[in-house]
Structures are given as structure tokens and as C-alpha cells.
Amino acid sequence: MRHIPAIAGREIRSIFATPVAYVIFSAYAVFAGFIFFASLGLFLTQLQQIQALGMLHLLEQWNLNDVVIAPAFFTFAIVFLILVPLLTMRAFAEERATGSIELLLTSPVSVWEIVIGKYLAVLVVVALLVVMTALYPGLLFLYGNPEVAQTLSGLLSLFCYGAGLAAMGCFVSALTQNQIIAAAVGIVAALLLLVLPAAAEGGENERVSELLRYLGTSTHYEQGLRGQLRSEDLAYFGAMVLIFLSLARAAIDSLRWR
Amino acid sequence: MIKVEGLTKRYGNLVALRDVSFEVAEGEVVGLLGPNGAGKTTAMRVLTGYLPATAGHVTIAGHALDREATAARRAVGYLPEVPPLYPEMRVADYVRYVAALNDVPRRERARKVEHALEVCGLEEVPGRVIRTLSKGFRQRVGLAQALVHDPPVLVLDEPTSGLDPVQISEIRALILSLSEERGRTIILSTHLLPEVEAICQRVMILAYGQMRLDSPLSEVHEQGTLEQVFLQKVEAAGAALGGGEARA
Secondary structure, three states, X not given: OOOHHHHHHHHHHHHXXXXXXXXXXXXXXXXXXXXXXXXXXXXXHHHHXXXXXXXXXXXXXXXXXXXXXXXXXHHHHHHHHHHHHHHHOHHHHHHHHHOOHHHHHOOOOOHHHHHHHHHHHHHXXXXXXXXXXXXXXXXXXXXXXXXXXXXXXXXXXXXXXXXXXXXXXXXXXXXXXXXXHHHHHHHHHXXXXXXXXXXXXXXXXXXXXXXXXXXXXXXXXXXXXXXXXXXXXXXXXXXXXXXHHHXXXXXXXXXXXX | OEEEEEEEEXXXXXXXXXXXXXXXXXXXXXXXXXXXXXXXXXXXXXXXOOOOOOEEEEEEOOEEOOOOHHHHHHOEEEEOOOOOOOOOOEHHHHHHHHHHHOOOOHHHHHHHHXXXXXXXXXXXXXXXXXXXXXXXXXXXXXXXXXXXXXXXXXXXEOOOOOOOHHHHHHHXXXXXXXXXXXXXXXXXXXXXXXXXXXXXXXXXXXXXXXXXXXXXXXXXXXXOOHHHHHHHHHHHHHHHOOOOOOOO
């Protein structure tokens, strides 16, 4: 595993050597800021209306986390669904297209080291996106009193979700030489996993519905937004990472056999 | 230094290499000739561990490729037909990265990178971004990455492909110097006959996946010019196999 830092370091520098990373960060900052402050504006408007109407008892059921932070985080997850595959699209597809994968596969480096190194690089960028996200609820702590645990749980959920998507994106990128195909397939796959629980609604077979609900990323992600991130949710995202990285390893290994 | 026994490589029903055997002694510079599709690149890729053999054994510097793959790969410096470069990286950073992949100890890395850059005539451009270099310089960077860990064996797949005459001459001189510098064993594939005559001591001709000739260049010249011998061997291979049954 001693080659992982070299591979991850090169990958991170490479991500930031292209405009893609800066476009992603800028787009996310603008979009997340807009969503967050729009949610906050709506909260303040409704608060003023409640006070004007004298319905002060409603205020007991109101809090910043449920009305502002959680809905905004859910929207961020949808943004992640697009941004993370854009980050991972080049991981292996570019190496395959340019032939530099031959350098890695003829060096005394294991395929696991290659996969983990590249994955860690994307994970660092995902972590930076989560830190950037934390700035918005962080501002609320200056002026209000949101719940710390619920906010941290939401951020951890967002990170876990991003980590799962990154692993899936790495796998998709390992299947093709075309970065656009890698991004498109990654986004569609992430979308399918997100809406899987909705497909379970109204199903006649309860076992299948239960399975679909469990497999959906939103089932586990929403728990965290409510401040109820369970160990089974962490296990779900952990399994997602493990499965997709194993598949990515198999896909890269299979290049030798074609 | 390189020992290949009964090497066969199939892609499905297609036989790219058929029962190929040869040995290359320490310090030898051997040219692997063949027409397009003869199996040269496949042979190079098997030698470097990129592709597994369907049958047969390859030993590099005493390490069996199927049992001691990591040690065998460490003993080889490889320049594929298209240099495996990262265009956005700077020359020295790239060579340093390859040194790390090849387990060059951290304390020796700077010295070895500097040496590789110097040997390949890149000492003036260590800070240049690779995408801004000419094709000849990129080929030099490819060679620098192949030898930065000081491997005893260099495998070069069409090292002068696509270069202009001046660049070809420079790269040939560089390959000769690499051989003379430390007595490295070099096997290079090409379809350019003058290249073999300019650089190599021995020639192997691969046609339709079969080894048709393995001989010192001096002995080849007793049979005729290299071009005559080459054409004769390729035609004979084609006739023997019914015109391309085993074409890769």
C-alpha cells in the first residue's frame, strides 16, 4: 500500500490542474449559496407571517434545522449527484484513453493501490465540498441556535453519500475510455439509486418494496438529515464503497485479459 | 537476462504469438522486427507484465513473471509505443512520480531523477509542462521514466515511431548511450530496418505471431541485406500459415 500516497497526490494535483475542479467548486458555491439563502429567506418570511398573525404557538414546532438546514442539505445531495460523477469521470477513463494506464499496470504497483489512490484523491475533493457546505449552516450559528448534533449528522451524511457516489463513479470510469459516457452513466446510476425508494411505494410485494427502500441512497441519507444517522446507514455507505471499489479493481484487472 | 520459453498469446480465437522462445543476454541490444500486426507489441506487453501469457514462461533478470511479477516488473523499464505521459504534469514531477511508483527510495529519488533527465537530455526543461514539449522531447521524457529506477532491462516499443529524421537520429543515439552507460539489456521493437542496423547487435523477426529468425546481425548479412532476409522470412511465414491465419 506504499504507492497509494504517490498515486493519490498525483491525482489531486491533476484534478486541480484542469478547469473542471474550479468550475465544480464555483458552481457548487453559487448554487448551494442560492439554495441555502433562499431557504433562509423563506423561513424568515414565514416567521414574520406567524408573528403578524399572532400564532405564536406554532413557533414551538419550528426550528432552523428542520425548516432550513435539512431541506437545503437534501438539495445539496441532488447537486452532489451531478458533481461527483463529473469529478470521477476522468479517474480511469482518461488513463485508458491516453494509454497512461499501461504505465501503472507495468509498474510494481498493485491494482488495489491504483484504485484506492485514485479514490482517495476524489474523496479529498468531496471532503472539501462538504467543508464548503458547512460554511452555510456555520453562518446560522452566528445569528441563531441550530442543533449542533443534527447539523453535524447532516454534514456526515452528505460526506458518506459523496463517498458512495465517488466509489460508484470510479467503477463507471473504469469501464470506459470516454469521460462523457462515464459522467452520464454515473449521474443516471446515482439518480436511479436516489429514487429507488419512491419506486417501492405502492408495490404489492412488501419484501421487494422493503429491499428497494433499503437499496436507495435517500433512505439512508435522509436519516442523517433528521439527525438520526444510524450505524446501519454508515454500514450501507461503507458497503457501497467496498462493493464499487472491488468492481473497479476487477474492471481494471480485466484490461489485462482483453 | 530475458528468457522466453514457448510463449503463446491468444485473444479469443486469434493467435497473436505462437510458441515463441528466445533469450537475451546481459548487455545485449536486440531488435524485434516484424510487419504491422506481427505480434511485436503483444510480445512487448507480455514481457512487461501488462498482458498475461496464454501459455509459456517469461523470466526477467531471474524473476519468473508469473510467480514474481512485482520483482520482474521492477527489473524492467518500459517505453510503450505511445509514451505514457500526463500532459498536465511538469517533466521533473512526472519522472519523480514514476520513480516513486518503482520504489526508488525517497533519499535517492532526487539524484536518480536528475540523472535520468541528464542522460535523456532533459536537464534544460525539468520545469516545462509536458504538453508544451515537442514530440521528440516527449519521447525523451518517456525514456527518462523508463530508466529512472535504473532497471537492468529496457523494453522499447517502436521508440522512434512518428518522429522526424533529426529526432530519430537523436533518439537512436540516446538508446545506444543507454546501452553503453551501464551495460543495459535492451529489446526494442520496430518495423524500421535501418533502426535495427544502427542500434542492435542481434535481430529477431516475428511474422504472423511466429519467430522466424533469431540471429546476430553479422550472420544475417551473410545471407543478404537485412531487407532481403526480412521479406523472405515474412513471405515464408505467410505461405506456411496459409496467408494470415494467425495474424494478430
